[in-house]
Every structure is written in structure tokens, then in C-alpha cells.
Amino acid sequence: MVTNAKRAFDANILRASYFLDVHEGTQSGAGAPTKPRRELPRGAIVFAVGAIDAYLCEVSAETLIAQVSQTAATARLRDVLARVQKEVPGLALEVALLDTQRLRLARIHDSIVEYFENQTSQLGAKGVSATVSRLGGDPADVWSVLVQEGHNSPQETLDRWTDVRHQIVHQGKTPRVWRPHARSFISFAKDLVQRVDVVVSGLAQP
Numbered sequence: 001m002v003t004n005a006k007r008a009f010d011a012n013i014l015r016a017s018y019f020l021d022v023h024e025g026t027q028s029g030a031g032a033p034t035k036p037r038r039e040l041p042r043g044a045i046v047f048a049v050g051a052i053d054a055y056l057c058e059v060s061a062e063t064l065i066a067q068v069s070q071t072a073a074t075a076r077l078r079d080v081l082a083r084v085q086k087e088v089p090g091l092a093l094e095v096a097l098l099d100t101q102r103l104r105l106a107r108i109h110d111s112i113v114e115y116f117e118n119q120t121s122q123l124g125a126k127g128v129s130a131t132v133s134r135l136g137g138d139p140a141d142v143w144s145v146l147v148q149e150g151h152n153s154p155q156e157t158l159d160r161w162t163d164v165r166h167q168i169v170h171q172g173k174t175p176r177v178w179r180p181h182a183r184s185f186i187s188f189a190k191d192l193v194q195r196v197d198v199v200v201s202g203l204a205q206p
Contacts, residue, residue: 002197002201003059003062003063003197003200003201004058004062005055005058005059005062005197006055006059006194006197008055009051009052009055012047012051013048013051013186013190013193015047016044016045016047016048016051016186017044017183017186019040019041019043019044019047020040020041020044020179020182020183020186022040023037023040023044023179024179041179041181041182042164042168042175042177044177044182044186045161045165045168045177046165046169048182048185048186048189049123049161049162049165049189050165051189052158052189052192052193053123053127055193055196056116056127056128056131056196057113057117058113059131059135059196059197059200060112060116060134061109061110061113063135063200063201063203064080064081064135065105065108065109065112067135067203068081068105068108080134083115084108084111084112084115088111088114088115091111094107095108123162123166124158125143125154125155125156125159128142128158128192128196129143132196132199132200135200135203136203137199137200137202137203141195141199142192142195142196142199143155145195146191146192146195151191154188157185157188158192161185
């Protein structure tokens with residue numbers, strides 16, 4: 001079963017590829033592109049890493065909500081919910097006052113997403129592993145399959161491009177990003193999220 005988080009990721013990673021399509025489509029002849037166009041491959045990396053980050057937050061909330069709805073909370077799940085409650089002390093009362101279960105679950109979902117966005121670093125390989133572990137899965141089920149699919153050193157790949165994104169967004173640097181390398185990373189990001197989604201969607205089943 002494909003998660004809603006994965007569907008949103010698919011839309012966002014497609015948008016990342018548009019940066020590269022525009023970059024390629026406006027190139028005329030040999031030589032370096034004009035300065036504004038040089039930013040497009042960097043923009044693709046920023047967007048792609050951001051899409052992974054958003055996916056990890058959203059799939060955490062979606063899977064935890066499914067687990068809460070279907071079964072008694074595990075110790076891991078109770079820990080996450082306790083931390084969310086600590087960050088949003090009025091959440092329990094707010095949820096209790098909502099009229100329907102759908103609204104209550106939606107509010108809990110939003111609070112979990114906000115918690116992971118604000119308090120937990122989801123970037124890089126550690127973020128992927130932490131997300132899978134938090135939801136009750138084994139990160140090795142992600143990384144080993146990616147290696148089998150031909151992605152050598154997938155954790156290092158994600159960390160390297162995450163660092164490039166950090167240089168661009170947080171340090172204002174302009175690391176060189178070639179269009180073919182950016183396309184390769186987008187392809188990798190698709191395979192990564194596809195594998196994570198296979199693992200965690202199974203954890204949400206009753």
C-alpha cells in the first residue's frame with residue numbers, strides 16, 4: 001500500500017526534475033550557462049532533499065496515526081506521543097474538544113509532523129534510519145535493498161547531497177552541481193523513498 005506521504009513525495013520530486021528540464025531546454029550550444037541558469041541544478045538538489053525531508057516527517061505521522069488507530073500503543077509509540085504532548089501541552093484537551101474522530105486524528109497528525117519538523121533532524125541517512133526504527137522497522141531493510149538495486153554506498157550518497165543542500169541553503173555557497181549528477185540523485189531519491197515506503201507501510205497494517 002502506497003502512503004499518502006509517498007504520493008506527496010512523488011509530486012515534489014517531479015517538481016525537482018523540472019528545474020533540470022528547464023536547464024536543459026534553454027541551453028544553446030557549448031559553453032557555460034548564464035548565471036541565473038546555473039542555479040537550476042542547485043535548486044533541483046535543494047528541492048529533492050527537501051522532498052525527502054518532508055516525506056520522512058509525513059510518513060512518521062501517517063504511520064503512527066495508523067498504529068494508534070489499530071492497536072494498543074507500543075512503548076516506542078507511547079514515547080513519541082509523550083514527547084509530542086510535552087511540546088504541545090494543551091494537545092490532549094484540544095483533541096478531546098474536537099467533534100469527530102477524523103478531526104482528532106488530523107490534529108494529532110499535524111502535531112506529530114510539527115514535532116519532527118521542529119525538534120528532530122530528519123536530514124541525511126541518520127534521519128532515514130531513525131524514521132524507520134521509530135516506526136518499528138529495521139533500517140537494514142532499506143539500505144541493503146538499495147545496494148542490491150545498484151546504489152553503491154547509499155548512505156554516503158544521501159549524506160553527500162544533503163551536505164550540498166546545507167551549503168546552498170544555510171551557508172549561501174554555490175557548490176558546483178552538474179545536471180547529470182543532479183538527475184542521478186533524483187533517481188536515487190525515488191528509489192530510496194520507494195523502499196522506505198514499502199518497509200513502513202507494512203508496519204501500519206493491523
